[in-house]
Amino acid sequence: MEKYLNILNIAIYGSAVLLMLIGLYGALTKKSLIKIVLGLSILDSGVHLLMIAIGYLKDGTAPIFSPGNEDKMNIMVDPIPQALVLTAIVIGFGVTAVALSLVIRLYRHHNTLRIDEIKKLKW
């Protein structure tokens, strides 16, 4: 039961999960295509925050052997989630760019951004 009482854990993971939920809510319920793409982008940010938070070590330093930090290997935070997030940010950028260009094409074709006004695209 005491795991629900740690304020720091709740703040860190709670904010990350909250971002993910906000993004999913926007992507699921909003009618505007721009807002749906924004929701997916917010969901991305939440996942990135979550992954970085998992890799943290208490009182840890950045995983960089800069001069003066060569012997601090055992207090360095986990570099693997950071490398994965670097990849994920780039992929997220590519996905957002292609999604927005598709939105531009849809707008050009239907002259509206609301998905309930575009036929054959109803929920």
Added chain:
Amino acid sequence: MKKVIVLISLGILGFYLIDIFLGIGFGVPHFTNGVKDLYLSNSKDTLKVSNVVTAIVVNFRGFDTLGEVTVLFLASTALGGILYKKRHHVGERSVLFPASQVVMSGAKLLFPSIVLLGAYVFIHGHLSPGGGFQGGTIIATGFLLMLLTYRNYSVSHNRLVYFESLAGILFVSIGLVGYFSKGSFLENVLPVGNMNELFSGGVIGIIYIAVGFKVAAELTGIIYTVLHEKD
């Protein structure tokens, strides 16, 4: 009604996610501990690279990065293909309002230093925070500033394609050199040097410079395509 269903299911999802991650705990050693120590010590002792994230991204997981660069290339190509129809010519792009004299002079003054900062970030990617993706993005913001300020500023598309292909070919050929001389793709073939010097880490610096050029060219191409969209 739909919103209520979505809210209830998101609440259940959020509760279980919080439950799982609170069970893992924040700031405690956890499941990737052995792998992490292996990466840290390998990066320090055999590769002599001080930024461990760079060592993982470019060397230990270099094949992933090749795929990532390919995804970015694919995104920029897809964007160009999707928005192919109706392109503005240089100089007739619609702008909301023309830039003032202060913005024009400031952009001209800032552009070289932005490009220099980007180059610094991707050349020193194995020594300090930063790297090819970040440096390339900084250079692309410099081009964005110029494109937003001067309405007849143009970037040669042929030159972008040239830089991009050359950087990609450099990346793959370094990988192939490693494959044919050491037996695995992207294996280090150059001397590793000393820690915390510019010439350290073998091929990592060269690969990150190639990635920086590629990312800068791709992002500039994406910005250019979107800005010259006719609506």
